[in-house]
């Protein structure tokens with residue numbers, strides 16, 4: 001009985017915390033249904049051809065929001081437009097900088113009026129293949145995601161009505177809306193759809209790793225190759241009977257197929273035993289999701305620090321040290337974090353190799369692509 005009361009109190013505490021973190025609900029904008037403008041007419045648009053290499057499966061583009069050159073261009077202007085924030089000081093690009101893999105080198109990004117959140121900015125890369133968005137997975141589509149930062153008081157702190165008004169009264173935009181959606185009308189759903197289109201074009205598959213693994217223009221150094229093998233091998237001592245190979249055991253969650261470097265799932269990777277940030281639990285209410293966060297992609301990882309949802313690790317050395325230690329046990333820790341006792345026992349040379357491998361995932365062509373930069 002006592003235990004039940006205790007568990008009840010913990011759950012209550014977490015729900016209070018969860019409520020505190022709650023963002024105001026986006027106004028009734030459902031990007032899948034026509035809102036103020038009532039139409040989405042793509043018939044006079046030009047299809048946008050994504051440059052996706054043959055080793056990558058096709059992107060899941062929603063049938064009701066196809067990629068068009070006009071929509072992507074509009075989305076790019078809006079992504080970089082500071083007037084989408086309440087005081088005109090911040091655009092999406094302020095916290096998602098191209099030279100840092102579309103993330104922010106600060107632990108917590110600065111929002112309007114110096115406000116600060118409690119989570120670190122995420123890299124915007126290959127989002128068109130993801131199933132949900134944010135560290136806790138609370139947005140199901142990119143279209144739905146767009147208004148979260150706009151409405152968030154510690155980010156852009158603006159209302160749907162004001163954003164629509166400001167975009168509408170900027171003479172540059174109505175013709176762009178006409179080109180992308182058939183009429184000059186501006187509404188939240190059209191804004192969300194065009195920004196989502198732009199974000200789907202942020203694809204990164206031209207790193208040295210891709211050139212070495214899928215092509216011949218770059219060759220692996222012995223250290224990089226050793227790092228790749230460690231990434232793919234099970235951790236731990238073979239003598240323990242768990243299939244150990246003295247590897248680093250990264251592939252279970254960051255993908256063994258060497259494509260996205262994420263399994264697009266939520267896991268608890270052993271950072272904490274008490275969860276200051278409840279993670280996906282705040283979204284699902286399922287106690288098994290306490291401390292579960294989205295597996296980030298490792299593409300451009302050398303550029304997207306600081307690392308983890310709260311930016312607790314400054315360097316890749318710190319990250320590798322965390323995994324090498326095995327992490328801390330908790331009721332919801334992932335079954336693949338098997339070595340909370342004893343750790344992975346990687347040698348200094350192995351740790352070095354693993355980082356050499358991760359450094360290969362930097363894609364300069366992606367970050368410098370002129371099509372993604374601020375057009376204003």
Ligand code: HEC
Nearest residue numbers: 091092095109110111119120121122133134135136149155
């Ligand atoms: C003040 C900084 C800030 C601004 C401005 C901002 N973001 Fe973010 N972005 C973040 C943070 C922090 C997160 C992680 C938030 C979380 O998980 O709770 C994030 C997460 C995201 C994600 C999720 C990525 C993933 O892999 O799941 C997307 C997509 C995104 N932002 C797009 C945008 C767009 C579009 C805009 C402009 C409309 C924008 N952001 C404006 C800081 C910012």
Ligand code: HEC
Nearest residue numbers: 248249250253267269293294295296307308309323334336
């Ligand atoms: C059990 C699944 C799992 C395993 C195994 C795993 N990771 Fe992770 N990784 C995650 C999750 C989940 C996060 C985000 C956790 C958070 O922020 O709370 C993460 C975060 C990271 C980050 C930070 C990314 C960022 O953008 O902040 C790096 C780097 C990383 N992992 C590398 C590795 C390496 C290298 C290995 C192997 C030694 C590994 N991971 C093994 C699930 C895993």
